[in-house]
Amino acid sequence: MSQRVVDLDGGIAMVVTDLHGAWDVYRRLRDQFLSQQGTVDYFVLCGDLIHSEGLEEADASLDILLDIMALQAELGQKRVIMLLGNHELPHIYGLTLAKGSVEYTPRFEASLTRLDQRYKGAPRRKDVINFLMSLPFFARTKAGVLLTHAGAAADVCSAKHVERLFNLDHAALIEAADRELKKFDIASLQRGYSHFTGLSYEEQAKRYLAVTGSDDPRYNDLLRVLFLSGQNTDFDLMWNTLFSQNELEVGEAIYQRTAKNFLQYISEVSPYEQRVLTAGHIGVKDGFAEVGKQQLRFASYTHAFPKRSARYMMLDCAAPVKTTADLLPRLRFVFDQTLPAAIPAAIPPAPAGLSQTPG
Numbered sequence: 001m002s003q004r005v006v007d008l009d010g011g012i013a014m015v016v017t018d019l020h021g022a023w024d025v026y027r028r029l030r031d032q033f034l035s036q037q038g039t040v041d042y043f044v045l046c047g048d049l050i051h052s053e054g055l056e057e058a059d060a061s062l063d064i065l066l067d068i069m070a071l072q073a074e075l076g077q078k079r080v081i082m083l084l085g086n087h088e089l090p091h092i093y094g095l096t097l098a099k100g101s102v103e104y105t106p107r108f109e110a111s112l113t114r115l116d117q118r119y120k121g122a123p124r125r126k127d128v129i130n131f132l133m134s135l136p137f138f139a140r141t142k143a144g145v146l147l148t149h150a151g152a153a154a155d156v157c158s159a160k161h162v163e164r165l166f167n168l169d170h171a172a173l174i175e176a177a178d179r180e181l182k183k184f185d186i187a188s189l190q191r192g193y194s195h196f197t198g199l200s201y202e203e204q205a206k207r208y209l210a211v212t213g214s215d216d217p218r219y220n221d222l223l224r225v226l227f228l229s230g231q232n233t234d235f236d237l238m239w240n241t242l243f244s245q246n247e248l249e250v251g252e253a254i255y256q257r258t259a260k261n262f263l264q265y266i267s268e269v270s271p272y273e274q275r276v277l278t279a280g281h282i283g284v285k286d287g288f289a290e291v292g293k294q295q296l297r298f299a300s301y302t303h304a305f306p307k308r309s310a311r312y313m314m315l316d317c318a319a320p321v322k323t324t325a326d327l328l329p330r331l332r333f334v335f336d337q338t339l340p341a342a343i344p345a346a347i348p349p350a351p352a353g354l355s356q357t358p359g
Contacts, residue, residue: 047085
């Protein structure tokens with residue numbers, strides 16, 4: 001099995017999308033999965049579990065990841081599956097992520113630094129980053145349903161592109177970029193970076209990487225971006241796949257052709273034909289949207305409008321699915337429709353087994 005795809009040949013999968021640091025919603029769905037062990041076989045989280053746009057005290061991004069890591073340790077990676085989303089990706093490479101005036105990465109980077117400062121023993125920052133580096137991009141099913149974070153990517157133009165994604169090696173990309181970085185005068189690159197952004201490099205490294213100073217081994221990671229991207233690189237292929245705006249970018253008619261081709265290329269290198277794509281990533285009215293006959297987009301909290309319409313999916317991984325219409329009966333409401341949607345609570349206490357010290 002390749003590194004970036006998992007196969008689900010049978011059993012029931014509880015599929016959840018973009019929670020963005022909402023602890024109460026995550027806990028509700030997690031506890032439902034745990035209460036149905038023996039009936040539900042897989043808990044599949046389709047990325048973007050981090051980066052709340054709300055108040056910092058209500059952002060449980062790191063706590064959710066630590067809890068998933070603990071669940072995987074207890075139940076196994078084959079039962080608890082997290083796919084990589086575009087909001088997790090930047091932290092693997094030391095990149096920044098923002099939308100308009102909202103800067104997503106600094107808060108999470110600071111929480112990782114506090115993790116090293118506050119907890120004795122594992123998990124540490126490196127454990128969280130290694131966890132993110134291990135995440136698959138896709139889950140294939142015998143039912144013919146492909147699970148991913150964003151959707152189909154126009155950059156994937158052949159089965160060879162799919163194989164490149166399936167076998168992408170984050171560590172190799174980082175090592176190659178860092179080798180190129182070392183060939184240049186670092187001080188000059190820092191000055192150029194500062195000139196381009198209008199802020200001192202030190203100020204930006206402290207803000208975006210949460211380093212304490214120039215002696216931190218991650219201090220120059222912001223410069224890595226200069227050497228990651230290039231014509232037809234694996235990094236660009238991955239980035240464009242996870243960050244694509246899909247139908248919002250090109251319109252539904254063009255995107256439906258993209259989705260059809262994407263599924264065909266995936267099928268060419270898969271044990272089963274993949275006929276329908278499911279994803280989160282983009283806001284949807286009433287909690288779900290059929291993007292033609294070959295893609296279902298649904299939202300388990302953050303991207304559901306209104307929030308009380310949030311959905312998850314109970315997928316029989318072996319029962320054949322031919323079109324998105326076959327999946328609609330498998331959607332479930334996250335919230336009781338007779339009650340208002342819950343408001344995420346503040347960050348939960350430290351996970352059991354972690355020794356917390358002041359500071």
